[in-house]
Each structure stands twice: as structure tokens, then as C-alpha cells.
Amino acid sequence: MMALVRKDLRLELRTRETIVAMVLFAIVMLAILQFGFGTRDDDLTRFVGGLMWVTLAFTAVLGVGRSYVAEREQRVLDGLLVSPVPRTVMLGAKAIAIFLYMTAVEVVVIPLVGIFFVKGPYWDAIGWIAIAAVLANTCIALSGTLFSGLALFTRARDLIFPVLFLPALVPVVIAGAGATHAVAGGPHDMSEWRGYCLFLLAYAILFSLVCVATYDAVFDD
């Protein structure tokens, strides 16, 4: 599995296409949201979870949608599929790469959200937000890998992928926003934060089971 992860990271380091595009997209989106909401309301602290996770969800669509571009080029996917590597290992490797891309984006986005939108205590909540982000990234990586794999074999893959993936992100946005809201901009409500994190954990477990059960069929049929 690590050989496949290393390959994805090498490709990204060489081309710098996906992460750079994702980070720029997220910054632009945050700026647009700031212009869109900030002119009407000085204090957007109560919306901070939603603003952050809607931004991350759309950034994920952009990045995950590109996750098999290198495999499509020159039909490299055939070379991987004809090897004896289990499909679930391929899934796991791709999911780890997506997880790392999302983490790189969040390293920029989470502090920026504090600067753009929060009036009140925020920086002491970064650690709790980061833990929620790790769980949310796991959900994004697993569901994203599955749906981008499904869309890979369709002619209108660029249209079908967001249609499949965005609904799967709705629970992640709800729980991510809830967990962020529970700790950002005021006293920490740890019980609420814990509840949302447990939901994200359950969602990640559910999707990992779905992926293991279906991934062979996605690539073999």
C-alpha cells in the first residue's frame, strides 16, 4: 500500500497540481464568503462552522475529482488492475493520499477562518477543530475514493462525481460544522463536540465497510 501512496505523493510533488489548486480554491472561496456575508454582518462567529465546512466540502469535490487523473492518462489503471494487488489496498492507498491532501488544505483553511470570521476566542480551539477535521477527512477520503472510483468508468465522470459525492458529504458538513461551532468563538461545549466527533467516527467506520464490500465490484465489473 505504501508504494501506491508514495507514488501519489511523488506525482503531486512533481506536478503540484492538486494541492495548490485546492488551497487556492479554498482561499478564494473564503474570500468570496467574507465579501458575501461580511458586508452585512460584522460578527460571523456563529456561522464559522458552516463557512469552514462548506468551503472544505467544495474543495474536496475539486481535489478528489482529480484523484484518478494520473491513472486515466495512458490507461495506467489497467497496469495496476492487472497486478495481483487487492482492490481494497488500492482504495486504501488512494484514501490516504486524499486524506493528506485535505490535511494540507486544512492547515491553511482552519487558521484563515479564524482570521476572516471569528470575533472572540478561537486559537485555543484549534486543537479540537483539528481532531474533528482528522475524523472528517477520513470520511471524505473513504467516500471520495469510492465515488471517484465509481465515476471513473462513466463517460460523464466529471458531472457524475459531484452529484454522487456531494450528498455523501452532507453528514460530514453537518457534523464538522457542529463540532467546530461547539468549540469556536466562545466557551467550549465539549459534550456537543464529542457527540459530533462520535458521529464522524461512526460515519467513517460505515464508509470503510461499504468500501471494503464494494470496491472489488467497482473495479472488476
Add this chain to the structure above:
Amino acid sequence: MVTARGLVHAYGERRAVDGVDLGLVPGERVALAGPNGAGKSTLLRLLATLLRAQSGSLEVLGEQIPGGTRAARAGIGYLAHDPLVYLDLTARQNLELYGDLYGIADRDARIAELLDRVGLPGRAEDTVRTFSRGMAQRLALARMLLHRPRLLLLDEPHASLDARGAALLDDELGRAAADGRAAIIVTHEVERVARVADRLVVLRAGRVVLDEPTAGLDPMSVRRRYEEAAE
């Protein structure tokens, strides 16, 4: 090495492979020919386990497909129209990746040997994007041979190989027979492949219409036999 009985694969209503029977014994090299759309590449993808047959039975390298697919894949070498390598990785990085996927114990030594054999030792650290088509296909040849496959499945290999690559491939096919490995070569260049193939199988509309040995036939006679069967 390969036993196919009544293989069927359809794209929608159209049967690309329609009840194909095919056998292949160790050391045998089969030229698989036919007009465009005859089902050659689909049949090769079925044998490579890249497609699943909708009916019929298939055994590859002693493994029933789909049950023993993973074990069979470990012994298959597949060369396609495209080189199946990452353009933004170097030649060596591509081979290292495939070496790891196949769990090759002497990976680095094997890579050095193959890069030398395909004439790319000086380009090992260059990205494939900088390669000519012929060079990329020679790298693909190295990729295919990396794990010492027992069954070679080649889809029109001479179409994109340069002269050096084509000579290497013919040499490899000669060695394959001596080593007891088997090969299926999809081709339009019947005369050329006739020199290295032991049998000619012709497909038309997804069905085998000719399956006969090429021994004793000169390339032009093979071409005539092909044209009679394919028309």
C-alpha cells in the same frame, strides 16, 4: 496455461466475444488476428482478468477465473497499446512501483537488468513525459517483463514499438517458447507475427473462425489463410 470455454462478453446488446474456445499450452505462442471490431482486444482483456466474462469458463495459469484471479494475475504480463506507466514519474520510479506491486525480491537488480536490456539505462532518472513513443513502449516492455510472467498477453505490440523495441520483443518471444512461457499476440501484422507464432487464431464478429498451426507455412501463406478466414 489458458483454457477458455464458451467465453462471452457483450457491450450492451453487441457481443464482442461470442462463445470463444481457446487453449494454450506452455511454450506456445498464438497470433490472434481479425478485422477491426472482431473482439481481439476484448478477448485479451478477458484473459488478462481486466474484464469479467458474462458466461463461459476460464482458467488462466491453472487458476479458475474469477475465483483464483489474484494468483493468476501474478503470472500475467500484459502489454497494451498504451505503455501503462505514469508520465510524470521517472522510468526507474515506474518500475520500482510495479516491482513493489508484484513483490519482486530482487527489484533493484531486476530493474537495472531490464533497463539495460531495453536500452534505457541512461534515461532511468528522466520522466516518461520526455520519452518518445517508442522509448515509452520499450519501458512498457520492461514493465511487462519485470515480474517474470509465465503468460504474455500482447495487444498489437509492434504498432508502437520502434525497431529496437520490436527486435527485443521478437527475441523475448523466442526465449519465452524455450522457457515454457506462453504468449498471445493480438496483431494486424500477421506476416510479421507469423515468424514467431506457432498458431494462428482468427476472430470474426467475436467468434473463432480459424485456429491452425503456422508450422511449415511461410508468412505470405499465413497472410492468405488469414484473409480467407477473416473475409
